[in-house]
Amino acid sequence: MKGIAGKLVGKMSAERVIALASKLIKIPSVNPPGDTGEIARFIKDYLGSNGISAHLYGPSPEKVNVVAKIGGGCGDDALILNGHMDVVPAGDESRWSFPPFFGEVRDNFLLGRGASDMKGGLAGIIEAFIAAAEFEDNLQRPIILACVADEETGGKLGTGYLLEGGITRGSGALIAEPTGLDSINIGEKGVLWVKIKVHGEPGHGSLAPYFGENAIIKVCKVIEDLLKVTEIGSKPPRELGEAIDFSRELIEHVGGKGAGVAVDHVTINVGMIRGGVKINVIPDLCELDVDMRIPIGLSSLNVIEFIREVLGRYGGELEMISSSEPNYSSPNCEIVKSLRKVISEILGLEAKPFIQVASSDARFYRARGITAVHYGPGEIGTIHGYNERVGVEELVNAAKIYAGLISEYLL
Numbered sequence: 001m002k003g004i005a006g007k008l009v010g011k012m013s014a015e016r017v018i019a020l021a022s023k024l025i026k027i028p029s030v031n032p033p034g035d036t037g038e039i040a041r042f043i044k045d046y047l048g049s050n051g052i053s054a055h056l057y058g059p060s061p062e063k064v065n066v067v068a069k070i071g072g073g074c075g076d077d078a079l080i081l082n083g084h085m086d087v088v089p090a091g092d093e094s095r096w097s098f099p100p101f102f103g104e105v106r107d108n109f110l111l112g113r114g115a116s117d118m119k120g121g122l123a124g125i126i127e128a129f130i131a132a133a134e135f136e137d138n139l140q141r142p143i144i145l146a147c148v149a150d151e152e153t154g155g156k157l158g159t160g161y162l163l164e165g166g167i168t169r170g171s172g173a174l175i176a177e178p179t180g181l182d183s184i185n186i187g188e189k190g191v192l193w194v195k196i197k198v199h200g201e202p203g204h205g206s207l208a209p210y211f212g213e214n215a216i217i218k219v220c221k222v223i224e225d226l227l228k229v230t231e232i233g234s235k236p237p238r239e240l241g242e243a244i245d246f247s248r249e250l251i252e253h254v255g256g257k258g259a260g261v262a263v264d265h266v267t268i269n270v271g272m273i274r275g276g277v278k279i280n281v282i283p284d285l286c287e288l289d290v291d292m293r294i295p296i297g298l299s300s301l302n303v304i305e306f307i308r309e310v311l312g313r314y315g316g317e318l319e320m321i322s323s324s325e326p327n328y329s330s331p332n333c334e335i336v337k338s339l340r341k342v343i344s345e346i347l348g349l350e351a352k353p354f355i356q357v358a359s360s361d362a363r364f365y366r367a368r369g370i371t372a373v374h375y376g377p378g379e380i381g382t383i384h385g386y387n388e389r390v391g392v393e394e395l396v397n398a399a400k401i402y403a404g405l406i407s408e409y410l411l
């Protein structure tokens with residue numbers, strides 16, 4: 001890269017990025033409970049020691065978010081760099097081959113909970129932001145750094161809170177979630193979590209099945225019918241064709257042949273079942289907690305209608321737990337184009353857009369008309385698992401790409 005863009009990217013120091021990611025991993029911001037107070041104050045002070053004033057915002061003393069801004073203007077056209085500070089719990093620590101919050105480099109990998117999801121990416125956007133501050137007078141639009149809480153438990157108190165309160169505004173958002181450096185996440189499926197209650201008629205177990213009505217057996221039939229939800233067809237927009245094909249490939253790489261249909265079909269997981277009170281009592285109530293994911297091209301209403309039809313056959317009640325609609329940003333939008341250009345210039349890679357099956361903070365941005373993508377370093381197989389790690393070279397390269405993306409907004 002030449003000129004001022006080359007200068008900005010050249011500012012990125014591998015030592016600094018690795019040292020910062022290491023320090024972030026060593027602060028265990030585990031969610032639940034999701035207290036980000038300590039890590040947020042650390043990041044605020046770190047920015048302060050680099051001459052940048054940051055502010056803390058949050059709905060409670062535990063859910064603390066850090067926001068900093070460089071460049072002038074009202075902010076409606078800002079580029080937001082977003083990263084979550086919380087991590088999932090370490091789980092059974094005896095199954096890790098190093099301490100979960102180790103934060104040290106071994107054999108070219110930085111090790112510890114959050115290395116991939118996503119303190120590596122977080123360190124990258126913070127360092128790119130600090131480097132960009134030196135070029136503040138040349139910025140065509142403001143750059144906002146948003147380090148957020150609560151992502152691992154839904155994001156309403158993090159990214160959602162900052163947008164809701166008008167604390168962060170902009171036209172594009174880059175979320176440094178792990179994708180690997182050759183792919184850009186541009187969309188995600190919707191979520192529909194419901195509770196289903198099915199009633200029966202109680203009675204003495206010695207008379208079943210000739211007496212009463214067993215709610216558990218009824219639920220078995222309900223489940224069988226609910227599984228047919230995977231057969232509903234979806235009509236995704238044509239511009240997503242390539243992204244969907246690539247997503248299928250990515251999923252089959254991990255989940256084996258056939259798993260790719262999860263991208264453009266409804267998936268269903270019956271996660272919990274509760275029913276019955278005693279072995280010799282015919283159960284009169286059985287409850288299910290069901291997790292369904294809705295592909296782009298369908299809405300939660302289509303699936304709710306389907307569930308109601310099933311329940312119409314057996315009787316039963318439907319209760320909503322939570323939901324979000326599928327959402328995406330166009331593969332031809334400005335931020336995707338800029339990112340692909342910069343990735344090609346810096347790494348010589350053709351990065352391809354894809355759709356993810358899980359939901360993320362990107363939905364808060366897209367719901368407000370802000371284009372949003374995920375791009376970040378990570379070893380996908382270790383995310384939320386044991387022995388989480390990130391390749392050091394990948395980590396540093398991601399930071400350079402973030403600086404490169406910012407340089408697209410320099411005069």
Ligand SMILES: [Zn+2]
Nearest residue numbers: 084117118177
């Ligand atoms: Zn994450």
